[in-house]
Structure formats: C-alpha cells, structure tokens
Amino acid sequence: MERPLTENIRSDGQPVGIEEYEKLGGYQATRKALGGMSPQEITAAVKNADLRGRGGAGFPTGIKWSFIPMGDAARHPKYLVCNADEMEPGTFKDRLLLEGNPHQLIEGMIVSGYALEADLAYIFLRAEYTLAAKRLGQAIAEAYAKGYLGRRILGSDYSLDLRLHLSAGRYICGEETALLNALEGKRAIPRAKPPHPQTSGLWGKPTIVNNVETLSNVPHIVDRGAEWFKSLSHTDCGGTKIYGVSGRVKRPGLWELPMGTPAREIIDLHAGGMRNGYGFRGVIPGGASTEFLLEEHLDVRMDFDSLPKAGSRLGTGTMIVLDDKTCPVGMVLSLETFFARESCGWCTPCREGLRWVVQIIDAIEKGEGAGEDLDILEGQCRLLAPGHTFCALAPGAVEPLQSALKYFREDFERHIKEKGCPWR
Amino acid sequence: MLTEGERREIEEEIAKSERKRAASVEVLKIVQKRRGWVPDDLDELAATLDMTPDELDAVATFYSLVFRKPVGRHVILICDSVSCWVMEYESMREHLSERLGIGMGGTSTDGMFTLLPVACLGACDRAPVMMVDEVLYTNLTTEKIDGILEAYRRGNM
C-alpha cells in the first residue's frame, strides 16, 4: 500500500529537512514542471487525477483551477493561498503534514503556483500551530536559499514569492473568503459570493485557495502521473486520504489509506476498536460539521461520493467516536456551543439561531427541557439549512444536530422526561 | 504612545506587507507581545496602518487571541471542543478552575495565569489538551495539570 503523503514523515517527530527531502526525491516535481511542462498540462494532470479538495467540501481541484484567468486575459498579481487554519473540531490531519513535511507543502505550492501563473503565495496558518510556524518559517528560508522560491526559480522564467501569515484565532478565518479578508487586514467575516475568489479574490485579484492536504498531493501527481494517483484509491475520487479517529478507541490517531477505505476498517483495524469497557454508539465521520453515522452505516466507504448515500459527508475525514458511556445530548451541546461562539455574526439566522439552539440544548441537558423544544430545534435545522446564510458555517452546524435528533431522539426525550441527564 | 522599539518593529512589519493594513494583525500582536494586551486607544496604531481607529478596532475585537484586557503572566488555552469534551474536558476545566480559583476568562489573584477556552487545537488524538502560552500539553490528567502549573509557578518554564 502506497502512502505518498506520509511515508517520509519521520517517526522521531523531527521534520524532514531540505537535504533529506531532496534525497528522497523531493523538488523533482518542481524540476519536471518548470523544466518542461506547460501550466495547462499540470492543471490537466490534476483534473485527470480526480484530486478533490481536502478542506472539507471536496471540490475537484483541477476544475477549480480552470476557472482562473490565464495568459494575457489575467489581471496580476495572481495569488495562491494555502488554507492551514485547521480548526474544525475533531480535525488534526493538516498538523501532521505541516509539522512533519513542510517542504512537501512548499513544493506543492510552487508547482501549483506555476500551473496557475501565480505571482505570490500565502500560507494562512492558525496562531496556535506554533511548532508548524517555526518549521514552515525555516523550510521557506531553506527553499529560498536553494533557489526553489524567489526570482526565476531554478533558472526558469517562473518567479514566485511565498509568505507565511500567522492568524490570531477564530474558526471562521478558515472559510476561504473570510480568510482573504483576514489577509487584507480586515475583520474576517466571509464575503458574499459571487464573485468567487478565482476571479476576484485577494485585493480583487484572481486567487485560488486550497487546503494543506490538497496541495501536498500535487507534487506526487506531477511526479508520477494521474493514472498512478487514481490507482491509489478504492473509488472514483483519486489518491489516498489521511483519516483520523478520536474518542474512546484503543489507538486514536491518523492513517494515510486508500481513498474510500470503509469506516469500519478504520475504526476497528487501525484505531483498534473501542477501549475496554466502552461500546460504540455512533460516529461523526469528518469533523464537527458532518452528520452522525450509526453501527449499521459503518461499511460505507469513506469518500466524497459514498458518504452522502449513508446520509453524511466525508468533510475532513477525521472521525469523532461517540461511546455508550457518553451523553449524546452533551456531545451535541459541545458541538453547538462551538458553532455559536464561532459564528461571525453577519447573518441573523446564524447569529441568533445558533445561540437559541445552544440555550435549548443546554436547558435539556440540565433537565429543564420542555416537550416542544425538539420541534424548535428541528425548525432551526430548517432555517439554518444551505441557502439562508452567506457561508457554510451555519448549515454545517446543524448537520450533527439534525442527525442526532434523528438517531438519538430517545436520549433527548429521556432528558426531558426524567428532568435531568441520565449520564450524570 | 508607542515606544521606540515598538515603532521600529511595526515599521519593519509594515514594510514586509503588500499593503499597510495587511499588517494589522501582526502589528496588534507586536503591541500585545510587549504589553501583554492591546489597550483601548488605537489612534496612533491605526494611523500607522492607514486605517481609521474603528477599522482597526473591528479587527482587534474580532480575534480571540488579541486580548483587550490585561492578562496574567501565562495564558492557559484549554480546548473545549468535541473530542476533548468526550475525553473528560469538563473535569480538567473544573480542576483548573479549582486550583487557580478562577472561572473561564479569569486571572488568578497572583497574576500568574489567565484561563481561556479555545477551539479544537488539532490534537484530538491526544485529548484532552491545553496550551500554556506557546506550548501544547496533551493527554491531560488532573495530576499532569498540577505538575504543569507547579513548573510555571516555580518559574521553570
């Protein structure tokens, strides 16, 4: 089984340095791309590889890139931005790539930047990733020193500057248009779309925003081709996926596996199943804003097309397991408290609705719930559905809620009837 | 009034930025690094960034890690998101509150620690977790927390 993204990550916790990276075949994709491929050829390879965005939405990367104006039609400077804001609860995969192999990401940005004819690239990093900040800073300096970044990279006609932007908290900064406002030094609320960043992004210029894991895949596609990349996957979405499991399993962690590996295999085999004394109750498959799955769903393949058929989404591919000794209502309260706190406040349904949702679930958890509360929660799920707000935070917030109301309804009802939390 | 040192560091940061205002977060952090927090009066800073004080205030009030009130010598950020919640976050928070004699947002009377919640720290496989200043602490237990607080109190960290 091939693990292109993580096979070179060291087990001693140290990052792969530039010399080691080069020795392992690193920066070959840069040489190949800048030395003999056209930008269009690279975009075509990424499209043919069926690489889909790993930031949560799964948008096909090659198609996103094809919306960017090229050649004389384009306004410059053009931008490439790496979204390294990773703050979706339950998600810890980009941290591994950032801390373990920063040059792989930098090379991904050089090759992608070349494909997009970008002039300037940014890595938007959350402030709390202090170790990643140090390592990225050093890796960027090394890449400049060796001529992989800066003017006329490796003697080619292509020039690219890469800057590291350190943020200062707030989940909403990971939403790509809020991220662009943050980079411009504005209050980081999302923008109304259209226009999309591909045509009017940073400072109104053409901009592509991609996730860390997405960009880290690009050198491997350029190096080894679209067919090889597709062959890594069990399904139609190309490549591997870094899956994760947290919660009361025996071995919480991350594993790079073929895209489309079944959920059961990841939980039982890789994470070792439930800890002794705990049973499996449910799982959120891809970070906080995805819908719960039950035991009966676990044979589902973990990819962008299969999970919707089971009623959820791949999201970030990092699962959060609910065990049978933990209160589902309490867990949903934790999730919704997060979303309510992180709402940027622009849209009324999100700002006011999520706060109300938290008040109701908090009351239920404390034993102060009333019969009609569940109807109100269901009503909020409809009001916060896609199309009512400027960004996907609010629709994401109700995904775990509406599935919990469906699957754990008796737990909510027991809280109301028994006037208290049965787990406390 | 900005000090000479602050002004120099701020000028350097602005010079590195594509446009002046793009440096606003970094500039706020420069002030915070030296003073511990960002004071109410932003007129001078805003002028340096070609922003109105209101525009800069809108940025400064937005970020959870830009502090608008004095904080303790060390800031504890405890993750209260879902994986940590499942793994006993609540007991860890209660233990910290009890040991420090403060609730969320409070600063201990000796001025050593401020306790704040933070969104998922991306270390969910090692939950529950917290950061003290720039350092991440994982797989927390109440004993481990006592050891960490003690080390900071003794000035070993």
Ligand SMILES: Cc1cc2nc3c(=O)[nH]c(=O)nc-3n(C[C@H](O)[C@H](O)[C@H](O)COP(=O)(O)O)c2cc1C
């Ligand atoms: C509230 C919110 C937070 C988000 N946070 C992140 C994030 O931390 N990292 C990320 O890559 N994408 C995040 N996204 C998705 C981005 O908006 C965007 O779709 C993504 O960065 C595109 O990259 P991709 O096409 O490579 O997946 C977030 C979206 C929303 C609505």
Ligand code: SF4
């Ligand atoms: S949905 Fe919520 S977070 Fe997104 S723009 Fe509206 S108020 Fe802000």
Ligand code: FES
């Ligand atoms: S939920 Fe606490 S680190 Fe992710």
